[in-house]
Amino acid sequence: MVQIETFSVESWMDEHETKCTHNIAETCCASISIDQLRELSEDKDRQIFQTSKALTYGAIRGSEDLRSNLARLYSARSTPLPLENILSTPGAIQANFLCAYALVGRGDHVICHYPTYQSLYEVPKQLGASVSLWNAKPENAWTPSIPDLKSLIQPNTKLIIINNPNNPTGAVLKKSLLQEIIAVASEHEISILSDEVYRPIFHSISPVDPEFPPSLLSMGYKNTIVTGSMSKAYALAGIRVGWIASRSSSIIEKIVEARHYTTISVSQLDEQVAAYALHQNTIHSLLSRNIQLAKANLAVLEKFVDKNDETCEWVKPLAGTTAFVKFHIEGKPVDSVDFCKRLIEKTGVLFVPGSECFGKEFKGYVRIGFVNNTEVVEEGMKKVTQFLRKEFDGVKLAE
Template sequence: MVQIETFAVEAWMDAHENNCTHNIAETCCASISIDQLRELSEDKSSREIFQTSEPLTYGAIRGSDELRNSLSRLYSAKGTPLPAENILSTPGAIQANYLCAYALVGNSDHVICHFPTYQSLYEIPKQLGASVSLWKASAEGKWIPSISDLKSLVQPNTKLIIINNPNNPTGAVLGKPFLQQVIDVAAENDIAILCDEVYRPIFHSINPLDSDFPPSLLSMGYKKAIVTGSMSKAYALAGIRVGWIASRDPEIVEKIAEARHYTTISVSQLDERVAAYALHPNTIHSLLARNIQLAKTNLELLQKFIIKNEDECEWVKPLAGTTAFVKFYREGKAVDSTDFCKKLVEKTGVLFVPGNECFGEDFKGYVRIGFVNHTEIVKDGLSKVTQFLRKELDNVRLAE
């Protein structure tokens, strides 16, 4: 039987997210409705998202032409065109990442995974029998891991390097020169790279003209690069459960497509139509502008909160994505972040994610804050957290 570890962050959200009043743990840009999506579209004609007269068959097995063509445009915008057939749709990015591991690694293989990150990225390869080395980043290094550490982790049987860019939970960005160094290490050892890009392109604190600004890994010329994405985070449409896998290597795509037959068959026609509508040139620019502006507005609120409470907390300001990793103290000592988060939601209704419980024991005192919810929720929630720090922090246990 497969040994399955508790998926800590999802278990935490399952236990608390429907019982809080201010969810500042959610990692999606504030979700929108179909009606709001229509309002954002430049197409004001009677173009329908759903064709209600069509039979609801399995549809296109690898993903609808409309959806894959829209994604192909995105990945082809600033580089070599990516054929639509090099893209596979999946039920969310979590399934996309699972399929990549399921198709590419086994019990004689070794995997290197960027850390901290979303737990499934390193737990699934373990469940499949691979050995996994965590490529650790720290706040002292602005959450950017060391290339020399990466080189030291490579083994003769290393099959896959997994990175998450922009990063969950830190909001850090692996810049273009850094990505090239990762590619150089991978190419020298014939290793595939999987980049989870679900928070791309929510770049709120780094300029596209910056020399460090990261393109998609698919745009950097490495054939054995694989990326995954989703409509959930950057596109505010978690409820349609649409993700994807893309690679410039047809052999990798075919291998994953074969594995996909055992797990997916196809993605809901209705969900893919909503995704294609959102990614259409008539809609995508307004949708992303809305979400990036929301991130910028709310990040200012979070920064003011950090400054106001600088004796109790610190951070490395995130550059992209929807999350920040903040460390809380009492009298200079890290708090027990699980106790902190439990007392916070009980006393105030505000939900954070405890870093030590959900991202690893390395992160005592840390909490993940998802700051791209509706602005009033974030503003009111952070005000309640300030009150909690003034009145209740003395009752929070310290980290052991």
């Protein structure tokens, strides 16, 4: 029997997200409807759904329209990415699962960037691999070190997993660090899986910055796999469309074989919506909407942290939709589970407790998902400030 650990963050959300009034734990950019998506398009007469098309399994590896639009996003000027090197999946969580399922197993070793989304390191464990965590620390702006990475390499290391931009910290692995990761991996012929679901929500680092992180797929190392999704950056979690892309045909074919045993294909209707959203007539307006929302809401969150600096601290995120904020009383970290439970009970505001959902060592930390609708974030953070003034002394300290 496979040993499956509780998926803490998803269990927390499942238990609490339908009971809150202000969801500031959700990691998607504020979700939009089909009607709103059409309004963002420059060609509002273009059909989203082909309603005359028979609802078969569709194209097993993903529709041509969807994969063409994705190929355009990943193609450098000199090195286009073929459609055949992209697979659609039911969300990025399935994409990441399939990569592990196809590439690692019993007797293998995996290195995973940490803290991060739990499935990235738990699924390889379930498949029988041993996993070493490559720790990022707040004193280094949540950037892990290359010497630490080198120290984790073993003769049986098959895969290095990174999450860029990072959930929960909002940090990015910058260009020079990515180059160093590739150098380490290539020396040992190790594949790299880069979970890029929060790309391209870059709200606090400019594309003209020399350290701006490109997609790992564009950096010249063939044994690279990237995953993405319509859920986070594209505000369309409800269509359950993700993808896997690699410049290695052999890696893609291994994943194709694994995929046949799982989902077979993705809903034709979902893929049509995704293709519409990623079309050149729509994608620029959609991303502009989401990046501007992230910038506006980050300013709200930064004001909150500055106003309450006697009780909380952070490393300001550079990208994505999440921030990792540490709460303390007279310098001692609070019990983040007790804090989050009291907060939702008294105010209706939902945060995610870091020590419960990202690792016991993250005492006092909560993950805040700040790219909901601005009024929700503004009202919610006002309620949190009131809670800190009136109720915070009653919160337990971390043991």
